[in-house]
Amino acid sequence: MAQTPESPRLTPQLCFNQTALRDFLRVSRGTVDDTISQNLNALVTPGTSKTFDPTSTAERAPRPIHRRPIDSEACRTFKDKVLFPSWQNRSDVLNYCAGVATSPDPDDPDHVLRQTQDLKARERVVNERLDPYSARYFPQEARTEALAGLIRNERMVENIIRMRTWGLVGERCGNVESDYEKALDTWRRGEGVR
Template identity: 85%
Template sequence: MSRTPEQPGLTPKFCFNQTALRDFLRISRGTVDDTISQNLNALVTPGTSKSFDPLSTTERAPRPIHRRPIDPQACHDFKNKVLFPSWQSRSDVLSYCAAVATSPDPDDPDHVIRETEDLKARERIIDERLDPYSARYFPREARTEALAGLMRNERMVENIIRSRTWGLVGERCENGELDYEGALDAWRRGEGRGR
């Protein structure tokens, strides 16, 4: 079974380091969600099926391994020990960094530069007849704004990936009537952890 990466220490410095943030999300998704078919196939124990049945040779197309049902206990353990903890770890990072993105940033290193550029832009004399581009001014984006945009994108990606993963898990394991959000909430409440 896949081993999920450890959740990094949640600090504003980690969130503003977009490379580290994206790497954690990419590695976590790659370990569990991107390889979900392989992870589910690994749950099927070879040789545990019933003994050889001569009538099975009359079947035209035997059921491929990726369609074989998985032992319910193995599915339950995979969801509770690998899938949901991975999702929860990413949810924690996304929620924390989204909170950082909406908080004031007193340590912004570009704050003074942005204020200087804004002041210069206000003092410029604009004559669009002489230079039609003179009115253009593109202020630098604060790092909290950049982080907020990244968090919006990553949340959308996360929803797409979780929906796809949950659909594949549902084909091989019994997911009940819950969607992935309901199943994750049930796991968070402890309903799925103890079974």
Template identity: 80%
Template sequence: MSRTPDQPALTPRFCFNTTALRDFLRISRGTVDDTISQNLNALVTPGTSNSFDPSSTTERIARPVHRRPIDTAACQQFKDKVLFPSWQSRSDVLNYCAGVATSPDPDDPDHVIRETEDLKARERLVDERLDPYSSRYFPREARTEALAMLIRNERMVESIIRSRTWSLVGERCDNGGVEYDKALDAWRRADG
């Protein structure tokens, strides 16, 4: 089974380091979700099925490995030990960083620069007849605003990836018609 990356230490510094944040999410998704077909195929153990089945000769084309159902216990173990912990780890990171993005940022290194630019923009005399572009002012974005936008985007990506992964898991394992978020919540309650 896949080994998911360890969850990083959750600090504001980690969240504001967007490269580290994106790398963690990318590696975690690549380890489990992007390789879901390979992970599910690994659960099919050759030779564990019953001996030769005479009814298999009635089929013209044997079912490929990627379409064979997987043992229920192996599926459940994969979901409980690999899939859901990976999703939970990413959820924890995104939730923590969303909290950081909505909190005041006393350590913002660009705060003084933004304040100075805002003050200059307010004091500037604008004569649009002479220069129609002189009234344009694009304030710098605070790093908390940039982080909030990144988290929103990553949550949308996460939703799409989880939906796709869950549908592939549902093809090979029995999901009982449950949506991925409800299955994850049930796992959280059982695990917690």
């Protein structure tokens, strides 16, 4: 069974280090969600199928319409021990970083530089007749604004990945719950997760 990566220590430095944040999300998704078919195939116990029928090779079948079903207990264990904890770890990191993005950032190293640039832009004389580009000014984005944009994008990606993964799990395991968010919330209540 796939092992979910450890959740990183939640600090503002993790959030502002976009490479580390994206690496954690990428590795976590790659371990469980991107390889969901392989993970589900690993749950099928070899040798539990009926005995070999030699007449089955007489006709060529394009592809099996139904894949072999997976034992419901194995599916439940996979969801409870691998899938949902992985999703929860990523949700925890994204929620924490969203909080960091909406908080004031007293340690922003570019704060003074942005203030200086803003002051120079206000003092600049604009004559668009002589220079049509003199009015343009593109203020530098604050770290918190860049982080908020990154979190928005990663949440959209997370939603797409979870819908795809849950659809594949539903095909193979026969999910009772059609909405992954409800299933995850049910797991959270059962596991005592916040």
